[in-house]
Amino acid sequence: MREAARVSGEVVEVGRRHDMMRLRAVRPAATLLRPRAEDSLDPIELERFERTLLPHMRAAYNLARWLTRTDQDAEDVVQEAYLRAVRFFGGFRGGDAKAWLLTIVRNTSHSVWQRGRGAGATVPLDEDTPEVEDAALGPEDLLLQKASGQEVREALEALPVEFREVVVLRELEGLSYKEMAEVTQLPIGTVMSRLARARARLRLGLQERLRGGSA
Amino acid sequence: MSCGEPAARLLEAYLDGELDLVRSLEVERHLEECEPCSAALSRHRALRSALRDASLYYEPPKRLEDRLRTELGKGSKAAKSGGLARWRWQAVAASLPVIAALAWALVAIPRGPSNDELVSQEVVSAHVRSLMAQHLTDVASSDRHTVKPWFNGKLDFSPEVKDLAGDGYPLVGGRLDYIGGRGVAALVYQREKHPINVFVWPEPDARAAADGESSLRGYNVIRWRRSGMRYSAVSDLNPPELRELARDLQR
Numbered sequence: 001m002r003e004a005a006r007v008s009g010e011v012v013e014v015g016r017r018h019d020m021m022r023l024r025a026v027r028p029a030a031t032l033l034r035p036r037a038e039d040s041l042d043p044i045e046l047e048r049f050e051r052t053l054l055p056h057m058r059a060a061y062n063l064a065r066w067l068t069r070t071d072q073d074a075e076d077v078v079q080e081a082y083l084r085a086v087r088f089f090g091g092f093r094g095g096d097a098k099a100w101l102l103t104i105v106r107n108t109s110h111s112v113w114q115r116g117r118g119a120g121a122t123v124p125l126d127e128d129t130p131e132v133e134d135a136a137l138g139p140e141d142l143l144l145q146k147a148s149g150q151e152v153r154e155a156l157e158a159l160p161v162e163f164r165e166v167v168v169l170r171e172l173e174g175l176s177y178k179e180m181a182e183v184t185q186l187p188i189g190t191v192m193s194r195l196a197r198a199r200a201r202l203r204l205g206l207q208e209r210l211r212g213g214s215a
Numbered sequence: 216m217s218c219g220e221p222a223a224r225l226l227e228a229y230l231d232g233e234l235d236l237v238r239s240l241e242v243e244r245h246l247e248e249c250e251p252c253s254a255a256l257s258r259h260r261a262l263r264s265a266l267r268d269a270s271l272y273y274e275p276p277k278r279l280e281d282r283l284r285t286e287l288g289k290g291s292k293a294a295k296s297g298g299l300a301r302w303r304w305q306a307v308a309a310s311l312p313v314i315a316a317l318a319w320a321l322v323a324i325p326r327g328p329s330n331d332e333l334v335s336q337e338v339v340s341a342h343v344r345s346l347m348a349q350h351l352t353d354v355a356s357s358d359r360h361t362v363k364p365w366f367n368g369k370l371d372f373s374p375e376v377k378d379l380a381g382d383g384y385p386l387v388g389g390r391l392d393y394i395g396g397r398g399v400a401a402l403v404y405q406r407e408k409h410p411i412n413v414f415v416w417p418e419p420d421a422r423a424a425a426d427g428e429s430s431l432r433g434y435n436v437i438r439w440r441r442s443g444m445r446y447s448a449v450s451d452l453n454p455p456e457l458r459e460l461a462r463d464l465q466r
Contacts (some may be wrong), residue, residue, distance in 0.1 A: 015312050046287060059368070061275035076280055135271065144261040152265050171233065171266045174368025177233050196227055203262050 001171060049089050055081065056098045059173050060105045066168045067109035077112060081105040106165065110193055124161060147206050155205040163198035170195055196212040218252060226252060230259050233364040236355035236388070243357070249312065260360065267364070285370070328424065335445065336392050339431045342412045342449040345390065345401065351410060352388030352403050357368050360408065362389040366400055372399040374415040374444070379463050394447075411450040411460060418445035437461045 041049055054109060060081060065074035081104045085092075092100055147155075156164060168174045180195075181188045222245075228234050241328045244251045345351050354365040363376040369391055378386040383406065390401040391412060400418040418440060420423065426439045435457050437448045448461050 037262055041287075050284070054283070057280060061279065062273045065273035071276070073277070074273070075282075078275070078279060079283060079286060083286065086287065113401065144258075144265045147265050149270055150266070153271055156266075156271065164458065167266070170262065172368070173273055174364070174366075177228075177231070192224060192228065196224065198226070199259070199262060203258070206262075206265065 041089065045139045046088065049086060052092075052097045053085060053101055055100045059098055060101055063102055063105050063165075063168060064109055066156075066164060066172075067106065067159070068112050071137055073112055076107060078109045081108040096145060096179060096182070098173075099175065101171070102169070102175075102183045103185070137166065144203065144206055144210070147210060151206065151209045155202055155209055159198060159201060161193065163201060165199050166191065166195045167202060218249060222252065223414065226256055227259065230256065230263070230361065232354040232356065232361050234355075236352070239356050240272060241373075245397075251424055261418075263364070331427065332429070334395055334424065335431060335436045337427050338414055338447045338449050339434045339435055341392050341394055341401070341414065342434060343432075344408075345392070345403075345412060346353070346410065351390065353390045356389040357386050357388075359386060361388065363403070365389055366391075370398050370400055372400075372417045372444075374402065376402060377464060379404065380458065382459070382463050384460050384463065406450070406456055406460070408449050408454050409452040411452060413459070413460075413464065414447045414449070417443055419443055428458075430454075439465065440464055 057078065060078050061074055064077040064081070065071065068074050068077055081101070084104050085101060090102070157166065158166060165184065166180060169180045176185065177191055178187050180186075180191045184191060186194070225234070225238070229239060234242065240401060246256060246379065255438060257333050265337040266401060301457055316412045354362055356362055357380065363373065366374060366389065376386070376389070380386065384404045387405050387410070388402040390403060392401040394416065399414050402413040402415065404411040404413065413455055421440060424438065424440070424445060428438070429436050433447055434451055435454050437454075439446050439461060446461075448457055448464070449459055452460075
């Protein structure tokens with residue numbers, strides 16, 4: 001955990017530097033993001049890297065796509081995240097490769113949304129957000145199963161990014177609370193309360209859509 | 216367990232398969248007698264199945280993996296400053312697993328039936344390991360709606376989970392395991408004092424292994440294939456009862 005925290009701290013730093021470059025850059029960003037020679041891996045390490053991390057590309061892309069909201073940004077984030085991962089792979093001691101990679105993907109996406117693009121609303125976090133009363137939800141809640149894929153997608157898209165990410169990590173990626181705490185760098189208690197709030201908001205958003213009201 | 220804010224948290228943790236067996240049972244007992252809590256659980260489940268059915272998962276475009284491999288490869292070539300000789304040795308070393316795999320394939324393929332034996336041995340070892348390490352379940356629940364979703368994201372397939380409590384084989388939980396070089400689902404059932412591991416993994420090729428039974432080191436193994444999945448049930452339970460479980464699972 002300490003390793004991950006240190007690594008992600010550096011990741012954010014690196015990310016800021018790239019952002020400044022990317023503001024002036026023309027796509028594709030790939031040419032800028034190529035690792036320097038000292039960051040790269042010898043063939044055996046590269047083989048280990050690919051074997052360990054490429055299987056999680058699907059999860060990396062899904063998370064990046066939900067966080068950045070466009071195909072192009074998601075692809076760039078995944079590529080940048082993998083190049084950062086190369087740089088820090090020496091510090092990866094084995095263990096949960098998926099959570100390790102998703103931590104980097106999340107931080108990389110973060111630098112994209114800090115630039116003010118693709119982010120969607122952010123909220124004053126947990127302490128200040130009123131809890132949606134579970135009891136306030138009516139029996140029509142059970143009709144949620146009737147929601148179309150499109151409606152669910154829109155309701156999830158409409159969530160502030162801090163809530164969206166915990167729902168994606170839990171419901172789409174199937175991460176445990178412990179893994180979610182690692183990826184989001186939050187205490188488990190905060191992960192749980194954020195997830196509860198996110199679900200309550202999502203239910204509410206879906207109900208509004210099902211009633212035909214617009215959110 | 217009383218109702219209120221902490222109970223609501225507990226309920227979500229239960230739904231997420233994050234509670235240990237004792238806590239899960241407490242919650243299940245409470246749910247039986249508490250109308251509001253069991254209604255809340257149904258609401259959580261409704262939301263979850265809405266999320267699961269909506270095909271919300273964004274699949275990466277095909278070109279992304281090529282793009283990544285190209286970029287990663289570029290970095291690697293730039294690093295090749297250690298001299299050709301060292302690189303050659305590394306290439307030889309890197310190819311050893313491939314050679315070993317090929318050799319294994321050549322030896323293993325002509326002897327078709329022995330593959331079944333190998334798998335049975337692995338399956339029995341996994342069963343024994345799960346009992347020795349007292350690590351029978353990663354997710355302890357008798358609720359198949361908790362056990363099945365728990366595997367999401369942990370495996371590249373979704374195993375069918377049945378609760379056979381009505382037939383005398385209650386579901387105890389699930390676990391990840393590793394057999395034949397891949398991650399598999401282990402579903403844990405109980406018959407009186409006998410734990411039963413049912414290992415499940417995809418097997419598209421119907422000819423890859425034969426259905427059958429064997430007995431190894433005092434454990435009984437029953438193998439079958441159904442809907443593209445390979446099943447292996449292992450237990451110290453007597454063969455007739457184990458066969459009954461296998462039949463119930465194939466219903």
